[in-house]
């Protein structure tokens with residue numbers, strides 16, 4: 001599965017809230033797949049990924065909030081020790097996100113300006 005880096009965070013904090021019904025349904029399926037099959041190989045990419053595919057903010061293959069999400073992606077790449085073009089199992093990626101982001105000050109630094117931050121901060125995983 002192709003994922004942009006910061007979606008390693010969003011998938012773990014997802015509680016059924018999304019931009020619209022299509023996006024939410026699609027994201028629910030992805031989250032369930034990864035929960036069932038944690039060994040799924042994740043290809044880290046730059047640009048639009050599996051989640052963006054159903055997003056109302058993806059226009060002609062680019063995120064409408066490109067600058068903001070690219071900044072988050074760069075911070076997550078650094079925090080998780082991954083690189084675009086690399087691959088690792090979902091379980092490993094998710095564990096790194098918990099240890100290096102959610103359990104540290106990096107969570108607020110990376111996600112603090114996101115509209116979903118309050119919800120994600122209060123969501124236990």
Ligand code: SF4
Nearest residue numbers: 010111114116117120
């Ligand atoms: S705060 Fe935003 S970027 Fe961070 S995990 Fe939640 S939805 Fe994703």
Ligand code: SF4
Nearest residue numbers: 052055057058063069
């Ligand atoms: S298009 Fe942008 S807002 Fe939509 S899922 Fe992708 S990164 Fe997030």
